[in-house]
Amino acid sequence: MLEATLLSLQTALIATIAMAVPAFLIATYLVRNNGRVAFIVDLAISMPLALPPVAVGFVLLWFFGATGPLGSFNPGIAFTWPAMSIAAGVVSLPLVVRAFTAGLAEVDPRLVFAARNLGASQLRATWDVTLPLARNGIAAGLLLGFVRSFAEFGATIVFAGNIPGSTQGLPSAMFSRISAGDFSEAWTLAAVSIVIGGIALAIHNKLVSEQRTRLAARSASDG
Amino acid sequence: MASSVVPFLEFDIQLHQGEFTLDVAAQFEGGITAVFGPSGAGKSTLLGCLAGMITPDSGHIRLDGETIFCSADRVRQPLQSLGIAMVFQDGMLFPHKTVGENIDYGYNLTHPDSRRIDPQELCEFLQIGNLVDRYPVSLSGGERQRVALARSVATSPRLLLLDEPVASLDIRLRNQVVSYLKQIHDRYGIPMIYVSHSISDVMALAPNALVLERGSVKSFCPVIDLVADIASSTRVGRDDIDNLYVGTVTPTGAIRIGDVEVVAQPDGYGPGQQVTVSISASDIMLALEQPRSISARNVLAGVIQRVEVGDYAAFAFVDTGTEFVVELTSEAVESLDLRPGKDVFVLFKTSSITITAG
Numbered sequence: 001m002l003e004a005t006l007l008s009l010q011t012a013l014i015a016t017i018a019m020a021v022p023a024f025l026i027a028t029y030l031v032r033n034n035g036r037v038a039f040i041v042d043l044a045i046s047m048p049l050a051l052p053p054v055a056v057g058f059v060l061l062w063f064f065g066a067t068g069p070l071g072s073f074n075p076g077i078a079f080t081w082p083a084m085s086i087a088a089g090v091v092s093l094p095l096v097v098r099a100f101t102a103g104l105a106e107v108d109p110r111l112v113f114a115a116r117n118l119g120a121s122q123l124r125a126t127w128d129v130t131l132p133l134a135r136n137g138i139a140a141g142l143l144l145g146f147v148r149s150f151a152e153f154g155a156t157i158v159f160a161g162n163i164p165g166s167t168q169g170l171p172s173a174m175f176s177r178i179s180a181g182d183f184s185e186a187w188t189l190a191a192v193s194i195v196i197g198g199i200a201l202a203i204h205n206k207l208v209s210e211q212r213t214r215l216a217a218r219s220a221s222d223g
Numbered sequence: 224m225a226s227s228v229v230p231f232l233e234f235d236i237q238l239h240q241g242e243f244t245l246d247v248a249a250q251f252e253g254g255i256t257a258v259f260g261p262s263g264a265g266k267s268t269l270l271g272c273l274a275g276m277i278t279p280d281s282g283h284i285r286l287d288g289e290t291i292f293c294s295a296d297r298v299r300q301p302l303q304s305l306g307i308a309m310v311f312q313d314g315m316l317f318p319h320k321t322v323g324e325n326i327d328y329g330y331n332l333t334h335p336d337s338r339r340i341d342p343q344e345l346c347e348f349l350q351i352g353n354l355v356d357r358y359p360v361s362l363s364g365g366e367r368q369r370v371a372l373a374r375s376v377a378t379s380p381r382l383l384l385l386d387e388p389v390a391s392l393d394i395r396l397r398n399q400v401v402s403y404l405k406q407i408h409d410r411y412g413i414p415m416i417y418v419s420h421s422i423s424d425v426m427a428l429a430p431n432a433l434v435l436e437r438g439s440v441k442s443f444c445p446v447i448d449l450v451a452d453i454a455s456s457t458r459v460g461r462d463d464i465d466n467l468y469v470g471t472v473t474p475t476g477a478i479r480i481g482d483v484e485v486v487a488q489p490d491g492y493g494p495g496q497q498v499t500v501s502i503s504a505s506d507i508m509l510a511l512e513q514p515r516s517i518s519a520r521n522v523l524a525g526v527i528q529r530v531e532v533g534d535y536a537a538f539a540f541v542d543t544g545t546e547f548v549v550e551l552t553s554e555a556v557e558s559l560d561l562r563p564g565k566d567v568f569v570l571f572k573t574s575s576i577t578i579t580a581g
Contacts, residue, residue: 113276114315116302118329118378128328132319 001173001185005192007081008169011156012149014082015089019096019145024138027100032109046094053091053154060087060159083160084167088149096145103137104130106215136211143204147197229288231414232382236272236282236292245269245279245438253414255404257429257446259422264435266418270384273416274309275302286381303332308380312387314371316359322370323355329378339379340411348410349373349403350581365396369403376407383415389424394465394501399579401427402469402499422446422453423501426548427467447529447540450548454533464504464538466547472496478578482544486520487576499579504550506575509539510568511559523547523569530561541569 026045030038048056062068064077064086077083107130115125131138153171160167162176170189177186235248245265258266271277273284275292283293286307291300308329316325330342346352349369359367368388375383385404389397401424408415408428419425425432426446434441434449442448453464470480474494477484485500492498513522525543537551539561547569551561561567 108315110311110315111317113302114309114311115317115328117274117276117307117309118374119303119332120328121301121303124332129317 001189001192003165004168004170004173004189007084007167008150008171009196011081011084011088011152011169012146014085015092015149016096016142016146018085019089019093020142023093023096023100023141023145027097027104027141030097030101031104045097048091048155049094053152053156054158056091057087057155057158060090060155064159078159079161079163079167081160081167084152084156084169085149087155087159088152091152091155092145092148095148096141099137099141099144100134101137103134103141103211106137106211107133136207136214140204140207140211143200143207147200147204150196150200151193232273232284232286232416234273234282234284236269236279236284238268238272238277238279240268243268243438245272247433247435247438247440248282249433249440249443251414251416251433253412255408255415255417255429257425257432258416258418258435259420259425259432259446259449260435260441261420263437265438266420266435267386268438269435270309270386270416270418273382274307274384275300275305276309306337306378306381307384308375308378308382309384309386310368310371310375310388312390314359314367316362316367316371316374318359320358321355322351322357322359322362325359325370326355326374326377329374333378337379340377342373342377345373345377348406363396364392365399368392368396368400372400372403372407376411376413379411380413383413385415385417387418387420390419390421395577395579397424398465398467398499398501398577399581401467402579402581404428405469422449423463423465423467425449426464450538451531451533454531454536454538456533456535464548464550465501466504466507468500468545470498470500472498478576480545483523485523485576486573487578488573489578492578492580497581499581501577501579502547502571502575504538504548506571507547507549508570509541509549509551509555509559509561510570511566513568514570517570519570519572521569521571521573525567525569527561527563527565527567529563530556532556539567541567543569 026041030042061078064070064074066074068074112125112129115129120128151171156169157172162168162172170193174186174189177189230250231253232251238245245268247269258269260266268277272279278299281294284291290298291305292298326342326346330338346355349372351366351369351373354362354366354370362370389400392400405428407413417428429446432446432449433443468480470478472489472492472494473479473484476489478487478489478498478500480500489498523543525541527539528542529540531538532553537553537556539549539551541547541549549569
């Protein structure tokens with residue numbers, strides 16, 4: 001049980017860290033562009049929100065399999081623990097991008113230009129101005145990604161399987177206990193997920209409400 | 224000398240943005256040049272192009288003989304190394320950094336060999352030394368613009384662009400910031416381009432103005448020539464013309480402006496203190512003889528330099544040792560036979576003088 005919990009935490013942590021930079025780049029692109037390409041990018045990364053997670057897992061299984069686009073270069077990643085992080089990452093990415101986009105939309109592009117104008121490179125201006133000003137949205141997005149990854153079940157069980165000690169995270173373990181009629185173990189696992197998810201979500205909500213307060217204060221002082 | 228042949232700034236740029244087309248070419252000398260025109264004329268877009276914020280569709284920009292943008296040769300110098308600093312209308316201070324951190328930001332990114340201006344001295348000069356630990360949100364409008372100015376000047380720029388930096392300020396603060404701009408220019412010799420739609424600031428700062436209208440150059444002329452346009456516009460909706468000076472409070476409580484002393488009420492300002500003084504052109508009268516029994520305390524003898532008569536107003540430029548612009552009616556110009564070279568007296572009341580620190 002501890003093993004499954006730790007595996008889920010590890011999966012969620014790796015997925016969140018791996019997603020951070022790509023999600024930031026996609027969100028930056030989406031905030032600055034609203035043409036046809038941006039529409040398609042947004043649609044493509046948002047698809048996992050609209051699909052049954054099982055379908056996402058199925059697509060991943062095909063993508064990383066011998067008959068997929070990678071062909072004989074497929075890394076044989078299916079049914080291993082990295083597959084859990086990939087499944088969790090793909091399913092969580094749209095949520096992370098959405099939260100990042102909300103955070104980045106708050107940053108006045110002229111402030112970033114002001115930093116560039118004062119001698120900062122693009123990277124430096126992002127670090128010194130964009131990130132600190134979008135920090136609540138960024139942190140909220142990372143927490144949301146972590147929570148969603150920690151809770152991931154459907155895509156994971158198809159793409160990574162449910163192998164105890166290898167690819168059995170907390171949700172899969174819970175599923176196995178319920179299937180076997182072992183309700184007391186299942187309840188313990190449910191309690192653990194409620195505590196971890198609840199804490200992460202509470203921090204997330206606090207960050208979002210802080211962001212709202214700040215926005216309200218700013219528009220009040222502008223007006 | 225090469226520098227007399229090569230203009231300080233030369234540009235010829237075209238940009239299409241939806242319905243709007245910017246197509247401007249001009250050559251600026253150093254010093255302060257104004258870009259003047261109604262809103263929507265393309266003033267800010269032009270500044271954005273010069274600062275590298277907006278890439279023109281075609282054309283070139285050369286600063287000090289160096290090409291910083293050229294569409295034909297595919298030259299586009301990186302934004303951060305242009306050495307062209309911009310001051311925005313609303314300051315654009317970093318809200319998460321203190322005033323001190325804001326000012327140090329650009330200074331620290333400036334190569335040590337290029338640093339010519341000490342931020343601390345600059346802060347003292349702009350009287351913002353006591354604000355360094357505060358956050359921008361707690362600053363007043365005038366303080367915010369002085370900090371924004373300090374932040375840009377601290378990078379020792381080759382050129383300073385000012386995008387309506389006083390548009391959101393009331394008249395006193397506007398005078399103060401304009402006066403600081405003038406002094407910064409005199410003190411550090413930084414060439415400036417000053418964008419405004421207010422003739423008064425432009426007159427106080429720049430000898431020449433590039434006038435834009437609907438994205439094209441309407442004229443490039445001495446600022447004084449713009450007064451003729453003003454005289455031909457109805458009084459409703461046009462700018463008042465203010466006479467703006469930097470002066471010093473005398474021990475007797477008057478204010479010395481250049482070669483003249485004006486009687487004012489510099490309450491709260493001590494002898495020797497530098498102040499900005501503004502007098503609206505419409506608050507000044509002219510007399511052909513020196514009036515003896517009159518309540519107005521300021522009566523200065525001068526000579527008319529120039530008279531502009533338009534459909535709706537007339538303006539006389541009078542040299543009393545310091546130049547005053549006086550607003551009149553065309554009837555007054557006719558009946559008093561006002562023309563250049565004529566001796567006159569300039570009259571205004573003490574209460575017509577607005578005094579601001581700095």
